[in-house]
Amino acid sequence: MVIAKETTLQELLEGSKQYRVPLYQRTYSWGEAQLKRLWDDVEKLADDRQHDQTATHFIGSVVLAPSPGLGPVGVQEYLVVDGQQRLTTLTLLLCAIRDHRQATEGGDHRQRLDELFLTNKYRPAAERPKVVPTQADRPAYEAVLDATPQAGGPDRVGAAYRYFRSQLVRVDDADDPLDVDRIEGAVIRGLSLVSVTAQPGDNAYRIFESLNNTGLALKQGDLLRNYLFMRLPTAGERVYNGVWLPLQQALSSDDLELLFWLDLVRKDSRIKQTEIYEQQQRRLERLTMETEIEAEVARFARLGRLLRSVLDPEQEHDPSVRRRLQRLKDWGTTTVYPLALHLLDLRERGQTDSAAVAQALLVVESFLVRRLLIGRATANINRVLLDVVPSLDENLPVDEAVHRYLSSGRKYFARDDDVRAALQTVPFYLNGRAPQRALLLRWVEETYHNREPVQGDRLTIEHVLPQTLTESWLEVLSEDAGENEEPEDLHRELLHTLGNLTLTGYNSPLGNKPFAVKRTTLQTSGVAMTRDIASQERWGRPEILARADRLADRICAYWPAPLAGVRSAGEPAWDVLEAAVAALPAGSWTSYLDLAALIGSHQVPVGQRVANHEMPNAHRVRKSSGAVPPGFRWNDPDRDDDPTEMLRQEGVPVDEQGRADQSRRMRVDELAVLVGLDPAELPDAVPDLGEEDEAASRFQEQLYSAHEPPVAKAVLSVLAAWQDMGGVLAYGSADETTAFLMVDERDIRHGGVWPAAIYPSGKFEVVFQWMQYRPPFDDVALREALRQRLNAVPGVNLPAVKLAMRPGFEVTLLAEGRSQERLLEALAWFRGTATAVRSAP
Known part of the structure; x- marks a missing residue:
């Protein structure tokens, strides 16, 4: 049973009383926002009470429980079950009023306020403060209470005291001798609270738990800590000081919560982090003795020391x-x-x-x-x-x-033979998380035992065969292409495989320069795996596959294989293939080559899989040219639909030779997006931004090295026009320095919306994929409106089926005056739409 009544701070504090914040409560945590809100209420109340002395302002409740040490005589002791932040703050405000009035008015203000509201004057030291915060806050609070030189330190208790002192100085008008007196009266007699007091025999912690176990007020780890010390009525102070406090100082609140979860999942991996308190409490309730709970706290402390080694x-x-x-x-x-x-x-x-x-x-x-x-x-x-x-x-x-x-x-x-096969075919650069890919290459580099190790964090991944083909690279690939192979298809097959990737630490990326030019630079690299590439006379399919074999030997020798006799993990990822085919939207198609690259297989087994297994959208899988492969047949022998006609009905343009429009083709990187191969890389903000001036210079350098001056100037003209209309630019820090068109300064590093990224190698990329998670362009109608405006640019054709992708066009289009003009109109509409939403009330 509890008793609730409305009261004032005067009634709550007058008399021989002490309010102790138990060990299971969190430390004092009010910041300036909460302090300002309270002060504003006090100021307004003080003004209102000039006209109506009965005016009050309700500020919340305080839940109390009789202390186990409560006796028939002496100080009445209560545990503050809930409301300790409010009660502690109000007494800090009284201390600030006391000290301000003593400094400006003299007299007996210190003695008066201490004796009435802040201390039990004639009691022993332990009983003297009327409010006793939790253990960690006591030194700072006592410094304020006793007005020592340490009062107002850098901690939150000290910050609250300093805040109130500064506000009192601000409002103290020398011509109004009663202004601070009115503030004091408003605090002591005008602020209204509801005091909820439990009765002897009530379980104070259960009351606390019911008030706070909502997932909002306290974290799971906080609740568990509180529960543990509720179970230590006599040993709590000793265990807290000797065992818990060192643990709490060594680990953050989040790390403590992690510790409690790890302790559980070592026994049951199904337990979620949202169940920490419930599951730990259920386990601890079986313990009946205080010594058993103390042993549990000691065990947590020991595991906490070990967790520190895991985290650091x-x-x-x-x-x-x-x-x-x-x-x-x-x-x-x-x-x-x-x-x-x-x-x-x-x-x-x-x-x-x-x-x-x-x-x-x-x-x-x-x-x-x-x-x-x-x-x-x-x-x-x-x-x-x-x-x-x-x-x-x-x-x-x-x-x-x-x-x-x-x-x-x-x-x-993966077994050794699985690794060797994968390095020949799997698009490593599209799998996993970007930091993991770069990290793995650095680890491989360490296996060379270079006498002069390079700074790994300064290295970036370089495609030796570049992402953008030039005439010189097309010539190399044409030499390697077999019958019925196009050099462009060979490029897509080899581009992202590990054999074509290395690490460079150059300030200026090598870009799409011919291999003869790249080789000269690579020879001077401090990276052993890069010098290995420079030893080659040319760089095409045979060289890339041979390097993949060399890397596979090195990897298999360093990282242990699974134990012999287990089931092979090297079966192609048919589940990924089938998911990708099923995810192909109407109005799109893909090729056997793209699917093969996606799962690290070859076109032939991919074609066989599609032909021999029932799967939706099989008619959307075609040859790289966009044509139906010879001998195409449905898995269902009774089916005779024309796959080309089906594509036409879905809106895919098909030419007279039956070849589907290439702009509707889902390439391997877009297939990866469809099946969510890398969902963890969806950024909350623009990724990996570099220092603006240096990055802008790199962008321009790369731009002019990749394009003729008219094209480079046209790109820079678009960037300048974006800034003229109020937009800002940000630049990436990857090996190819990307320019991001940001709506305004708030977007940089803070997850805003942006329309496009420009790659100096030649692509103007429209980032529909990122827009769909960012207002207002999370509205598909707005993305569609942007697409239509961009498609009004001569030479641009962004299919509707790619409204969740990152389609684009070549920056060479920008050199055409009309194209640039229409593009800028679309960009101005985009920025105006984004800023209009932000400025709306």
């Missing part, structure tokens, strides 16, 4: 384990944390050693690396990694148990 590998004492932990941290997959913590815990308890821990972590690293190489980086990865600890065979050494688990079942732990 520099804390790890063993060099081999430290290296493996750092690599997994760099990889960025947090679902390895349960295993990493478990391994360190086993070592701490003497059940394994550092060598076995390092080897187990190397196997996990190999598992991640090999999956990325075969194009299966994300397939069920979280579930596999979270299941490691609960699934380990406790009868085996831990490194062998981890190896056996990851090698069993269909987990896509």
Whole structure:
């Protein structure tokens, strides 16, 4: 049962009382926004009370419970179950009023306010403050209460006190001797609260839990901490100071919550982070003795020390384990944390050693690396990694148990022959996350044991065979193309494979220069894998495939393969292929070559798969030329639809030879978007921006190296016009320096909307893919309106089917005066639409 009544601060604080904030409460956290809101209310109330002394202002409730130490005589002690932020702030305001009046008016203001509202004057030191904050806030609060030189420090308690002191100085009018007195009266007698008091025998923590377990007021970790100390009525102070406080100082609030979750998923991988409090409480409720709860706090503290090594590998004492932990941290997959913590815990308890821990972590690293190489980086990865600890065979050494688990079942732990095959065909540059791709190349570079290691964080990925073909590169590919092969198709087949990629640290990217020119620069590289390329006389299909084989040898020698005798993970990703075909929107088509590149296979087995397995949209898969392949047949023998006529009815233009319009073709990178191969890379803001001046210079340099002066000048003219209409420019920091057309300064680094990116190699890219997540262009009607305006530009044809993609056109169009004029009209409409929404009330 609880008793609720309306009260004032005067009634709440007068008399011999003490309000203690229990250990399970969070620390003081009010910032300037909350302080300003309270002060504004006080100022207005003080003004209102000049005309009506009965005026009040309600500021919320305070929930109290009798302290277990409450006796028949002496100070009445209460636990502040809820409302400690409000109560602490009000007493800090009274301290500020006390000190201001003492400094400006003299007299007995300090003694008066202390004795009436802030202290129990004649009580022992522990009972003297009327309000006692939680442990971490007490030194700062006592400094303010006692007006010591340390009062008003940099912490939040000190900041609140300083804020009120400054506001009192601001409002104190020398010609009005009663203005601060009115402020004091408003605070003490005018602010209205509801005091809710539990009765002896009520469970104070249950009341607190019901008020705060909404997922809004407190985090899961906060609730669990509070529960633990509610279960420590006599040992709480000692355990808090000796065990909990060091843990809380070592780990952030988020990291503590992570610790509580990792502790659970080591036993049951299905537990979600939103269930931390519920599941931990259910486990702890089985413990009946205070000593058992104390042991749990000590266990959490021990695991917390180990977690610090997982989160910050520099804390790890063993060099081999430290290296493996750092690599997994760099990889960025947090679902390895349960295993990493478990391994360190086993070592701490003497059940394994550092060598076995390092080897187990190397196997996990190999598992991640090999999956990325075969194009299966994300397939069920979280579930596999979270299941490691609960699934380990406790009868085996831990490194062998981890190896056996990851090698069993269909987990896509690629064998050596799978890796070799994948490096020939899989578009590595389109798989996984961009940081992981660059990281893997840096790790491969480390296997060369270069005497002068290069700075890895300064290296970027370079396509040796460039992304934009020139006449010289077409000539090279034409020499390598076989019968019925086009050099453009060969380019798409080889471009993103690992054999064609390397690392460079040059300020200016090599772009699409001929290999003879690139080779001269590559020869001077400090990167061993890059110098290996420079040793070649030419760079075409044979050289790219041969380098892929050399890299495969190096990779297979360094990263352990799965244990022998397990099921092969090298089967083509037919599920990805079928998902891509099913996702093809009406009005589009794709080729067998694009699908083969998507899954790291070849056109022949892809064609056989499409022909022999029932799947929706099979008529949208064609030869690279856009024609129906000879001998096309439906999987259903009773079906005789004309696939070309079906495409026509869906809106795809088809020429007299039956070839589908290439602008409607979904290329391999667009297929990747359709099936969500890399959803984690969807940016919240413009990605990887460089320093503006330097990046702008790089952009112009690359632009002039790739195009004739009239085209380069036309591009710069468009950028200048965008700025003239109020837009701003941002530049990327990747190897090819992209120019982003941003609506205004707020968009840079803050996830705003932008219409396009211009690549100096030659593409004006319309970023419908990013727009669909950003207002107001998350409205498909607005994206369609933009598409139609852009299609009014002579030479531009953006299909409606690509409203969720990043279609584009060649920047050479901008050299035509009419095209540039119509483009700028479309861009001005885009910016006007975006800014109109922002300025709307």
